[in-house]
Amino acid sequence: MKQVTFTLSATDGMARRGRIDTPRGEINTPAFMPVGTAGTVKAMYPEQVRDTGADILLGNTYHLMLRPGAERVASLGGLHTFMNWERPILTDSGGFQVMSLAKLRKLTERGVTFKSHIDGSAYELTPERSIEIQTLLDSDIIMQLDECIALPAERKEMERAMELSIRWADRSKTAFNNQQNRMLFGIVQGGDDAELRSRSAAGLQSIGFDGYSIGGLAVGEPQEVMFRVLSDITPELPADKPRYLMGVGKPDDILGGIERGVDMFDCVHPTRAGRHGHAYTRFGVINLKNARHRDDHRPLDEASPNPNCRRWSRAYLHHLVKTEEILGAMVLSQINLAYYQELTARARAAIEAGRMTDFAAETRAAWAAGDL
Numbered sequence: 001m002k003q004v005t006f007t008l009s010a011t012d013g014m015a016r017r018g019r020i021d022t023p024r025g026e027i028n029t030p031a032f033m034p035v036g037t038a039g040t041v042k043a044m045y046p047e048q049v050r051d052t053g054a055d056i057l058l059g060n061t062y063h064l065m066l067r068p069g070a071e072r073v074a075s076l077g078g079l080h081t082f083m084n085w086e087r088p089i090l091t092d093s094g095g096f097q098v099m100s101l102a103k104l105r106k107l108t109e110r111g112v113t114f115k116s117h118i119d120g121s122a123y124e125l126t127p128e129r130s131i132e133i134q135t136l137l138d139s140d141i142i143m144q145l146d147e148c149i150a151l152p153a154e155r156k157e158m159e160r161a162m163e164l165s166i167r168w169a170d171r172s173k174t175a176f177n178n179q180q181n182r183m184l185f186g187i188v189q190g191g192d193d194a195e196l197r198s199r200s201a202a203g204l205q206s207i208g209f210d211g212y213s214i215g216g217l218a219v220g221e222p223q224e225v226m227f228r229v230l231s232d233i234t235p236e237l238p239a240d241k242p243r244y245l246m247g248v249g250k251p252d253d254i255l256g257g258i259e260r261g262v263d264m265f266d267c268v269h270p271t272r273a274g275r276h277g278h279a280y281t282r283f284g285v286i287n288l289k290n291a292r293h294r295d296d297h298r299p300l301d302e303a304s305p306n307p308n309c310r311r312w313s314r315a316y317l318h319h320l321v322k323t324e325e326i327l328g329a330m331v332l333s334q335i336n337l338a339y340y341q342e343l344t345a346r347a348r349a350a351i352e353a354g355r356m357t358d359f360a361a362e363t364r365a366a367w368a369a370g371d372l
């Protein structure tokens with residue numbers, strides 16, 4: 001009996017409100033998943049991540065297989081125990097990170113071989129090994145191994161990678177061996193070609209997965225291309241399974257994704273932008289490196305529910321960023337993650353109330369008005 005299940009509770013247009021129930025707790029959707037690449041959400045204590053409202057965080061097969069090693073994490077009790085985060089974890093399968101980080105990569109029908117970007121040691125990742133690693137990590141939602149190509153790309157190349165990913169999806173499903181205590185997601189590929197995307201979605205559904213990721217996006221294409229692909233493909237995915245848009249995104253990407261039927265998102269952006277002095281607020285993003293803040297005694301947002309947006313002046317936050325003080329990265333990471341969770345929490349409430357259109361309009365208006 002599957003111990004990880006998805007329940008859809010409300011829809012408003014294409015937008016959906018749902019919940020994934022897992023043995024480690026529930027995931028309210030639409031959900032934003034903070035990225036904890038190497039077993040930590042950078043500059044954040046795990047309980048702080050939870051306090052921002054996050055139900056689930058993301059880990060990466062690629063990083064953890066290199067350091068400290070999947071077998072070592074398993075011998076230490078699994079990733080939840082290792083990092084002291086007892087709620088759900090989703091792990092990516094490693095293919096994307098190999099192509100974007102590793103050296104001397106060689107991709108064949110069998111899988112991908114590569115040299116570590118850290119110390120040059122040699123590794124192989126196959127659909128079977130990726131499933132084994134994610135199971136050793138004891139991840140709650142795991143991904144098939146796939147091939148993601150950058151856009152723009154030739155159609156033949158998009159077709160080749162999409163067809164390989166379907167064959168790897170089948171091998172991943174076999175290796176998964178119908179485990180009942182975690183979900184396995186297939187990953188839709190096909191670049192920006194509607195016909196290839198349809199073939200990928202159909203191919204994955206004939207294999208059968210617990211959820212469907214939309215991969216191959218946020219790889220350099222314009223936002224309108226991403227949105228067109230989403231509008232075309234979400235209606236072709238099963239309504240009763242979660243849909244996860246990988247690597248997305250900025251707040252306006254997430255709002256547009258929710259409006260087009262996406263349930264789950266992940267992105268390094270809020271934490272990475274925080275470490276670079278950018279603060280996300282209801283009014284949009286504020287670059288606190290800018291000298292115009294150095295005498296500004298106003299708090300970031302005195303109406304924010306987040307105390308960290310009220311307790312310091314913009315001048316102080318500017319000072320922390322300019323001096324590259326560690327507290328700057330800590331505070332802005334927390335502020336940005338809390339904003340992303342506030343955005344998705346308000347989206348869930350709007351869908352439940354049937355006012356997603358108004359919510360989206362009000363949110364975009366506040367971003368445009370930008371009292372930065």
Ligand SMILES: Nc1nc(=O)c2cc3nc(NCCN4CCCCC4)[nH]c3cc2[nH]1
Binds near residue numbers: 096
């Ligand atoms: N297994 C897998 N398959 C994908 O097609 C995929 C596609 C992805 N697209 C992104 N984009 C990340 C964009 N990110 C934005 C903020 C700065 C760093 C890069 N991450 C992805 C991860 C992915 N993982």
